[in-house]
Amino acid sequence: MKIVDVKTLVVGNPWKNWVFVKVLTDEGVHGVGEATGGLQAMPIAEAVREMRPLYLGRDPRNVADISDRMHKGLYLARTPAMAGIEIACWDILGKSLGVPVWQLLGGRLRTRVRAYANGWYTGPREPAAFADRARQVVELGYTALKFDPFGSAHGWLSVEDEQRSLEIVRAVREAVGDRVDLLIEAHDRFAPAAAVRLGRALAEFRPMWLETPVFSGDVDATLAVAGQIPVPVASGERLVEPEQFARLAAGKLVSILQPEVLKVGGIGPMMTIAAVAQAHHASIAPHCAQSPLATVVNAHIDAVLPNFLIQETFDDFVVPWAREILTGCAEIRDGHITVSEAPGLGVDLVDEEAARHPYNETYFLRLFEPGWERRGTERA
Numbered sequence: 001m002k003i004v005d006v007k008t009l010v011v012g013n014p015w016k017n018w019v020f021v022k023v024l025t026d027e028g029v030h031g032v033g034e035a036t037g038g039l040q041a042m043p044i045a046e047a048v049r050e051m052r053p054l055y056l057g058r059d060p061r062n063v064a065d066i067s068d069r070m071h072k073g074l075y076l077a078r079t080p081a082m083a084g085i086e087i088a089c090w091d092i093l094g095k096s097l098g099v100p101v102w103q104l105l106g107g108r109l110r111t112r113v114r115a116y117a118n119g120w121y122t123g124p125r126e127p128a129a130f131a132d133r134a135r136q137v138v139e140l141g142y143t144a145l146k147f148d149p150f151g152s153a154h155g156w157l158s159v160e161d162e163q164r165s166l167e168i169v170r171a172v173r174e175a176v177g178d179r180v181d182l183l184i185e186a187h188d189r190f191a192p193a194a195a196v197r198l199g200r201a202l203a204e205f206r207p208m209w210l211e212t213p214v215f216s217g218d219v220d221a222t223l224a225v226a227g228q229i230p231v232p233v234a235s236g237e238r239l240v241e242p243e244q245f246a247r248l249a250a251g252k253l254v255s256i257l258q259p260e261v262l263k264v265g266g267i268g269p270m271m272t273i274a275a276v277a278q279a280h281h282a283s284i285a286p287h288c289a290q291s292p293l294a295t296v297v298n299a300h301i302d303a304v305l306p307n308f309l310i311q312e313t314f315d316d317f318v319v320p321w322a323r324e325i326l327t328g329c330a331e332i333r334d335g336h337i338t339v340s341e342a343p344g345l346g347v348d349l350v351d352e353e354a355a356r357h358p359y360n361e362t363y364f365l366r367l368f369e370p371g372w373e374r375r376g377t378e379r380a
Contacts, residue, residue, distance in 0.1 A: 002058065016038065064268065090344070097343070113339065120145065144181035146182075146211070151373075154189055242269070274307060
């Protein structure tokens with residue numbers, strides 16, 4: 001079996017253009033992957049094309065070979081474009097053998113994985129609005145909710161904004177009760193001293209974690225904050241190398257790591273990072289702010305990890321047509337994702353439907369602009 005072509009489809013989701021990859025073979029078997037990269041789309045799609053000399057003519061079932069060639073061919077880089085191709089090769093390998101990807105990873109420990117909801121707050125930045133929506137999400141069966149109450153803050157919060165942020169958290173906690181986990185997202189916003197102040201103030205609401213309180217590429221700053229606040233810190237979505245995750249976990253101050261499968265280079269690197277985390281007694285809570293395809297990819301990984309904690313998902317809060325462009329999306333019930341038993345990933349792209357939602361240069365989430373919380377819902 002040989003790769004004869006790779007196609008990309010850029011789909012205009014209102015708050016983030018999704019980038020999909022389809023790997024075609026000479027035997028008619030194809031695989032799908034995702035290469036969404038947050039605030040970039042077209043450069044990633046072009047990167048997939050530009051890497052053609054590294055994968056065309058190769059056997060996609062030799063996933064390690066394809067991944068290694070791309071990693072070395074890009075001077076030891078790890079990119080979403082690489083991840084999209086690598087994931088699609090896993091899909092092909094599973095299909096060729098008639099088994100799901102989780103079986104290829106050693107077999108599953110669980111048939112469903114606990115999920116937390118994100119993307120559910122798309123109204124005004126007011127405590128009552130957050131509380132009302134949080135109640136609705138819990139009624140769907142979720143037992144964990146993530147949200148960013150901090151508006152467009154960067155560096156520091158004004159007294160007024162800090163008060164409003166804490167009032168939002170208080171309102172959500174009172175709305176959902178003590179049995180629902182609250183995961184507070186900070187989106188890399190704060191200077192270390194501001195992060196320490198907020199981390200201490202949030203303690204009364206018993207959050208499951210405070211996520212990326214400082215620039216999360218700065219491991220030293222993250223560890224410094226984690227050592228000074230009484231709530232757990234979760235981080236890692238910006239990191240790409242196993243060594244970076246090792247540094248984050250080694251001090252035992254951060255024990256919740258959040259690798260992003262599309263950033264670290266795909267499924268194989270995710271498994272390596274999970275092993276690194278396990279060696280430091282840390283848990284994996286994969287970051288996933290992409291399409292429902294990425295949710296499924298993560299579910300296959302989560303099913304096999306002994307140190308899996310919880311999985312992020314936006315699936316119940318994305319545009320309605322997401323399930324028209326993709327078949328085999330994850331079933332989420334009672335706050336848990338059912339792991340697919342179909343060969344490969346169990347997901348496929350519907351090209352004709354995807355083409356109905358083209359790329360748009362305004363479809364990006366600007367996290368430091370007021371009103372970003374609405375996530376472009378007026379454009380959906």
